[in-house]
Amino acid sequence: MRLFVATGVFAVQHPPPASGSRNDGDDDDDEPTYMLTPTSRLLVGSQNNLAALTALVTHPAMVTPFFELGKWLQHELPDPCIFKRAHGRTLWEHASRDAAFDALVNDGMLSDSHFIMDIAISECARVFGGISSLVDVGGGLGAAAQAISKAFPDVECSVLDFDHVVAKAPSGTKVRYVVGDMFESVPPADAMFFKLKEMFRKENRKSDGCNANAENPIGGFSLSQCCYYVVLCQWVLHDWGDEECTMILKNCRKSIPPREKGGKVIIIDIVVGAGSSDFRHKEIEALFDIYMMVVNGKERNEQEWKKIFLRAGFSDYKITPVLGVRSIIEVYP
Numbered sequence: 001m002r003l004f005v006a007t008g009v010f011a012v013q014h015p016p017p018a019s020g021s022r023n024d025g026d027d028d029d030d031e032p033t034y035m036l037t038p039t040s041r042l043l044v045g046s047q048n049n050l051a052a053l054t055a056l057v058t059h060p061a062m063v064t065p066f067f068e069l070g071k072w073l074q075h076e077l078p079d080p081c082i083f084k085r086a087h088g089r090t091l092w093e094h095a096s097r098d099a100a101f102d103a104l105v106n107d108g109m110l111s112d113s114h115f116i117m118d119i120a121i122s123e124c125a126r127v128f129g130g131i132s133s134l135v136d137v138g139g140g141l142g143a144a145a146q147a148i149s150k151a152f153p154d155v156e157c158s159v160l161d162f163d164h165v166v167a168k169a170p171s172g173t174k175v176r177y178v179v180g181d182m183f184e185s186v187p188p189a190d191a192m193f194f195k196l197k198e199m200f201r202k203e204n205r206k207s208d209g210c211n212a213n214a215e216n217p218i219g220g221f222s223l224s225q226c227c228y229y230v231v232l233c234q235w236v237l238h239d240w241g242d243e244e245c246t247m248i249l250k251n252c253r254k255s256i257p258p259r260e261k262g263g264k265v266i267i268i269d270i271v272v273g274a275g276s277s278d279f280r281h282k283e284i285e286a287l288f289d290i291y292m293m294v295v296n297g298k299e300r301n302e303q304e305w306k307k308i309f310l311r312a313g314f315s316d317y318k319i320t321p322v323l324g325v326r327s328i329i330e331v332y333p
């Protein structure tokens, strides 16, 4: 357990370690540089610290289910969710009924998202460039949406989550919070697009209204580039089994236009086997898989992801393994 917490929580480090640090020496120079652990990441007050995430993963409610793991592995038990066996309800049911635990979950996720989104945006800006509107599904308190909104002020960002989470969302930001259930529907990410198109029709009548020019850029992108309707699923799908992921992704697909009109789903999650072949990387993937198994989810390799993308009606995907053990997956209708 101690090993898991140590490796699982501190799986990503940014900026890359200075030369002479513990990661030097045996790694391929070309491998991604995000690896284990500066303890400063635990210190409250240090920028983007992971103290809140550490408090979550070491909380007794999260640790207790692991005591069932041995039994669970030896016998086929009726309920596959070990967290539910230990607490009588799933992680999300538990969070909805216990305000203190809910705060722990939301703050933990917030700290992780602040941390990872800075890296995602700086390492992979092209994934977010040109987007006109985005819905962050299961977005929690909205750290990912806020980071995107700050880096790309023209993107209209919304967060979809349960009412008890949205009730605690920060006010006074540009991000819109929507109460809903991702198993029922995902709101379409298109409001901003129509607003922009209308604006261009008025301001740029000389052209066909579909191309920005030097005087009329939108966030540095032409309107034809700026028509991406995007759904983001950050650190969400690995909480769920294949059937549930397929349902969520089907709802995401319904809320976006076809690929040629800029529709895509951006998933930030682990792709087992993508990225570094360093043994520490493999170890973290395996440990996360066990952790997710305890709360009823799993980590997936490329083939397992592909299977659920195809089942949910998507036709293509692109994996960019830039976030330590996590990858950015763009999935196209």
Ligand SMILES: C[S@@+](CC[C@H](N)C(=O)[O-])C[C@H]1O[C@@H](n2cnc3c(N)ncnc32)[C@H](O)[C@@H]1O
Pocket (backbone or CB within 6 Å): 092, 109, 110, 112, 113, 137, 138, 139, 140, 141, 143, 144, 160, 161, 162, 165, 180, 181, 182, 183, 233, 234, 235, 236, 239
């Ligand atoms: C692991 S957290 C990830 C939060 C956020 N994406 C992040 O990375 O910080 C999963 C989120 O999904 C939300 N969630 C779980 N089931 C949901 C559902 N059926 N509909 C909407 N949100 C849900 C939870 O409330 C929680 O905020």
